[in-house]
Amino acid sequence: MSDITAPTLGEYVDTPKPRAGVMKDLQTFKASPEHQQALGFPGTLVDDWQNKAIQRLGELLDTQRGLRVYLDSCVKCGSCTDKCHYFLGTGDANNMPAARQDLLRGVYRRYFTLPGKLFPKLVGATDLTREVLDSWYTYFHQCSQCRRCSVFCPYGIDTAEISMAAREVMDTIGVGQKYCNEIIGKVHKIGNNLGLPEPALRNTLEGLEEDVKDSTGVDVRFPVDVEGAEVLLITPSADFFAEPHIDGLIGYAKVFHQAGISWTLSSHASEAANFAMFIGSHEQMRKVAMRIREAALALKVKRIVVGECGHAWRVAYSFWNTLIGPFDFLDPRYPQPQHICEVTDDLISRGALKIDPSANDERVVTFHDSCNVARATRMGGRPGGQMEVPRSVIRSVCNNFVEMSRETTGDQTFCCGGGGGLLTDDLLDLRVKGALPRMQALNTVVKEQKVTHMAAICAICKSQFTKVLPYYGLNREMIISVHQLVGDAIVLGAKE
Amino acid sequence: MATVTIAYAVLLYLAAIVLVGGLCYRIALYAMTKAPLRIPTMPAPRTRSGVAVRMAGEVGLFTSLFRGDKWAWIWSYLFHVSLLLVLLQHLRYVFVAVPQWVVWESPFGSYAALVLVVSLGGLIGRRLVNARVRFLSGPSDYLMLVLLFAIGVTGAMMRFVSRVNIVAFKAFILGLMYMHLQPLPDETLILVHVALVALLMLVLPFSKLLHAPGVLFSPTRNQVDNARHEAQTPHDQASRGARIGTEPVGQDGAL
Numbered sequence: 195m196s197d198i199t200a201p202t203l204g205e206y207v208d209t210p211k212p213r214a215g216v217m218k219d220l221q222t223f224k225a226s227p228e229h230q231q232a233l234g235f236p237g238t239l240v241d242d243w244q245n246k247a248i249q250r251l252g253e254l255l256d257t258q259r260g261l262r263v264y265l266d267s268c269v270k271c272g273s274c275t276d277k278c279h280y281f282l283g284t285g286d287a288n289n290m291p292a293a294r295q296d297l298l299r300g301v302y303r304r305y306f307t308l309p310g311k312l313f314p315k316l317v318g319a320t321d322l323t324r325e326v327l328d329s330w331y332t333y334f335h336q337c338s339q340c341r342r343c344s345v346f347c348p349y350g351i352d353t354a355e356i357s358m359a360a361r362e363v364m365d366t367i368g369v370g371q372k373y374c375n376e377i378i379g380k381v382h383k384i385g386n387n388l389g390l391p392e393p394a395l396r397n398t399l400e401g402l403e404e405d406v407k408d409s410t411g412v413d414v415r416f417p418v419d420v421e422g423a424e425v426l427l428i429t430p431s432a433d434f435f436a437e438p439h440i441d442g443l444i445g446y447a448k449v450f451h452q453a454g455i456s457w458t459l460s461s462h463a464s465e466a467a468n469f470a471m472f473i474g475s476h477e478q479m480r481k482v483a484m485r486i487r488e489a490a491l492a493l494k495v496k497r498i499v500v501g502e503c504g505h506a507w508r509v510a511y512s513f514w515n516t517l518i519g520p521f522d523f524l525d526p527r528y529p530q531p532q533h534i535c536e537v538t539d540d541l542i543s544r545g546a547l548k549i550d551p552s553a554n555d556e557r558v559v560t561f562h563d564s565c566n567v568a569r570a571t572r573m574g575g576r577p578g579g580q581m582e583v584p585r586s587v588i589r590s591v592c593n594n595f596v597e598m599s600r601e602t603t604g605d606q607t608f609c610c611g612g613g614g615g616l617l618t619d620d621l622l623d624l625r626v627k628g629a630l631p632r633m634q635a636l637n638t639v640v641k642e643q644k645v646t647h648m649a650a651i652c653a654i655c656k657s658q659f660t661k662v663l664p665y666y667g668l669n670r671e672m673i674i675s676v677h678q679l680v681g682d683a684i685v686l687g688a689k690e
Numbered sequence: 691m692a693t694v695t696i697a698y699a700v701l702l703y704l705a706a707i708v709l710v711g712g713l714c715y716r717i718a719l720y721a722m723t724k725a726p727l728r729i730p731t732m733p734a735p736r737t738r739s740g741v742a743v744r745m746a747g748e749v750g751l752f753t754s755l756f757r758g759d760k761w762a763w764i765w766s767y768l769f770h771v772s773l774l775l776v777l778l779q780h781l782r783y784v785f786v787a788v789p790q791w792v793v794w795e796s797p798f799g800s801y802a803a804l805v806l807v808v809s810l811g812g813l814i815g816r817r818l819v820n821a822r823v824r825f826l827s828g829p830s831d832y833l834m835l836v837l838l839f840a841i842g843v844t845g846a847m848m849r850f851v852s853r854v855n856i857v858a859f860k861a862f863i864l865g866l867m868y869m870h871l872q873p874l875p876d877e878t879l880i881l882v883h884v885a886l887v888a889l890l891m892l893v894l895p896f897s898k899l900l901h902a903p904g905v906l907f908s909p910t911r912n913q914v915d916n917a918r919h920e921a922q923t924p925h926d927q928a929s930r931g932a933r934i935g936t937e938p939v940g941q942d943g944a945l
């Protein structure tokens with residue numbers, strides 16, 4: 195990995211001069227025929243792939259208004275161009291959001307619009323050639339579908355929707371991405387992204403019970419498949435053994451334990467993540483999500499709570515109701531599903547947990563808004579609650595909280611650089627470069643306000659930062675789960 | 691009747707049909723296409739009236755563009771406002787008896803024509819100067835601006851440089867409207883101006899000028915944030931469709 199270099203951190207992030215093609219050789223690995231077929235996609239590039247691709251694009255245009263409006267409406271105003279972390283980090287002109295869209299838009303114009311059919315040169319319409327397909331594969335896998343561009347677009351053009359559609363078209367003709375498609379296959383086969391089978395899961399959780407007992411002396415349980423529990427917790431499988439995720443899981447368990455809420459994990463639905471969103475397949479997304487409905491019904495729970503995972507919360511908050519709802523079999527007094535931060539914040543504000551924030555006094559903490567949470571979901575009752583609720587939790591459990599620069603938080607937050615199905619080592623160079631804006635903002639508060647930790651509520655963010663922080667000369671252990679802060683500050687057994 | 695008059699009459703009728711028909715087709719297409727999943731850019735309003743406010747901000751103030759790019763905002767805002775004023779001023783050609791407010795608006799419309807030309811110059815200049823925008827721009831992006839610029843210049847010249855016979859021109863327009871053809875004044879500026887406008891009307895429904903209706907139908911901006919609280923699709927109804935994407939499901943969250 196010696197050829198991977200991080201940009202240097204200066205006072206602020208300079209907008210680079212656009213240069214087309216500097217990242218064109220960085221292509222993520224393609225899915226093997228076996229991984230493709232497991233999802234019902236053709237194993238390799240089909241004969242007649244041009245026509246099939248155009249046909250599928252036509253179907254998507256007919257069924258997704260957003261896609262059609264977005265492909266028609268761009269006026270090339272440039273407002274989005276300097277908003278993408280991958281453009282800022284790489285300088286590749288094709289990583290400017292509108293330029294990325296244009297890769298698909300050119301083909302759309304050529305095959306679906308009159309001027310594109312009559313005067314292709316004039317309106318930038320292009321035939322669907324091997325080179326164009328190749329550029330799709332490259333640059334629609336250099337988009338983390340973070341929607342930051344959409345915030346600044348006068349028409350709300352969402353490049354995420356366009357790259358999802360492009361990936362769906364490519365899957366349909368047999369060109370899929372290894373990382374995503376292999377993982378979705380594992381979910382279908384084993385039940386989670388990591389391919390962690392049930393006995394291993396039980397083992398891990400028993401180990402955690404012992405660890406917590408050793409360090410606190412309290413029997414905090416990590417239950418699996420307990421019928422009749424109040425809460426079904428759906429959490430990313432990274433929480434079961436990746437660092438720093440696992441300390442977040444311990445935090446959730448302590449919250450439930452201390453609040454006296456009976457809860458359970460499910461071995462059938464041991465995964466909150468839904469990578470099917472990344473590949474733009476509504477059918478796959480529904481299949482993956484359906485396990486959760488099944489688990490909730492089988493375990494006869496009353497509530498579903500989702501752990502710290504950005505895009506999972508998007509799928510849960512925004513799509514579950516449509517894909518696998520309605521949740522009329524759950525307790526109507528609670529929003530369904532709920533985010534773990536909503537649960538914890540509510541318990542803290544009602545005084546149901548005893549908290550000793552001085553347990554975190556060694557830490558000066560800042561918070562990274564995860565892109566999917568900030569721009570595609572809500573928490574609590576008010577718009578913007580997705581920003582307020584996690585901060586409220588952090589402030590309750592930690593005395594030293596610092597904000598990063600406003601252009602990099604809230605709905606303007608930058609993606610960690612590893613979202614959207616790009617958290618794979620074959621894209622490490624892109625991930626390191628794409629982390630630049632966040633690293634810049636973090637480095638500033640580290641220097642000026644002595645920040646020691648950056649908390650996050652997303653499994654992908656946590657893994658990504660653990661990996662890329664060292665490239666920027668920062669400590670990989672800076673990244674921490676919000677519920678680790680909670681777990682460390684909860685006074686166990688103190689409730690009368 | 692002069693051939694020029696007949697040619698222009700045919701051209702304008704054709705342009706009007708293409709413009710209205712094309713826009714109606716587009717709008718119908720947008721309106722009929724489902725938005726199967728909720729994708730508002732958050733934080734989003736929780737009520738329809740909240741969405742109306744958000745939309746009013748986007749349409750009336752270009753709020754997102756303002757957040758994103760101040761220069762683009764300044765030039766395009768000047769352009770759109772002056773275009774609106776100029777169009778209002780042109781209403782005097784379609785009323786037999788011109789309403790008082792159009793008379794009052796008229797001087798504003800005249801000077802707006804100058805702002806219009808300047809702002810188009812700004813938009814063209816910015817396209818050339820800003821390397822990122824230049825990369826995005828294709829021939830049609832420039833041609834469109836040049837077309838608008840030429841329309842603005844010829845129009846402003848008729849007002850400020852060499853006055854033309856607008857009384858006769860108005861008679862021509864009214865004649866078109868009431869199917870009773872009157873001669874078109876044979877003056878170069880009028881002929882060029884009207885021909886360019888007709889061209890604009892012809893290309894508009896096929897061009898990126900579709901952003902006008904597009905913004906109203908953009909799900910990221912026009913959807914209410916209620917995905918979690920409002921049941922959308924009965925589960926069994928969804929499962930009947932092999933693909934959520936291909937089967938129209940549930941009610942739509944748009945305005």
Ligand code: SF4
Nearest residue numbers: 278337338340341343
């Ligand atoms: S969605 Fe995010 S990664 Fe994709 S183009 Fe927009 S800003 Fe870049």
Ligand code: SF4
Nearest residue numbers: 268269271272274347
């Ligand atoms: S901000 Fe929107 S309209 Fe402007 S260039 Fe980007 S995608 Fe196109």
